[in-house]
Amino acid sequence: MIRKILIVDDSPISRKMLKSCLPKEREFEIAEAGDGMVGVEMFKQFEPDLTFMDLTMPVMDGVQALVEILNFNVDAKVVVCTADVQIKSINRVLEIGAYHIVKKPPTRENINKTLEMVDDDNG
């Protein structure tokens, strides 16, 4: 079961929206990062069961952060949560190894389904 979630997004509003979509009946330990570089470092320290990753961010974008996280832990579950819904962008991050894509704005239904997928995969 997912216990630790890392949210990487430069927008505090976006992070708030995503957090509010997490099921209230479950308890999670949540860490947040405002850019890809901080996100990668936090991933290494926090060791989340699931990471939500925005793509368009300052300092280090989500694509690069995704690459670095997967280089560190090839089994990392990184869900890209993005407004960039161009087919090329989605295919690119899936090819790199993103676990799943959630289109912004997130909904409770989408986030719940994502958590179920990860939980099922983790047995």
Next chain:
Amino acid sequence: MTIDDGKIITDEEIDILQEIMNIAFGTAAAELAEVINIFVELSVPYIRLIPADELPEYIRQEIHDVSMISMVEQNFWGKFKGSAFLIFPADAGRVFISLFEEGVASEDEGADSMDILAKETLIEVGNILIGACVGKVSELLGDNVTYSPPSVVLGNHPNDEIPQGLFDPANSAIVLRTVFCFQERDVSGFLFLVTSHESVQWIRESLATFMAQYE
């Protein structure tokens, strides 16, 4: 920006609007990419609210050579009401021509027909980007807007100047500075939404409603 300072929108509202614009422009880019063979490299959007009559000066500061720009205008009506201005380099229309599968003209057809085709292409790109972006903003905020046909208000001619009277001083400009880059073509642009104070008030109420679902 705070209401206490006599300004019309709070910092938090700007943050929410920024996220909504981010989502809207992502949608717009995807719609454009479905129509023409292009990948739009999106940047972190930047939002400011300024008096509309300060917009020409703002554009001059942001775009160093304003004598070489093309500007597409499209008006929209709903509770969210105003004008959208999409700004490209002056030769963008010609660059976009090659991206459309149909209606491609060659230089052999003459300068006049190329100018017309470049202008029509620019209008079509503007129509898609503005329509999808404004449409998504209004959808997320619970509105439904209608549009005027887009037109090129400035462009293709060096030494065109931004008319000072183009922007009503009674209005506010939501400056969405997304520097979007058409990767294969090295073309970037800006989108500005100019809206009335009345619409800004509606936007503020709608942002609160939008965020209430995330409380």
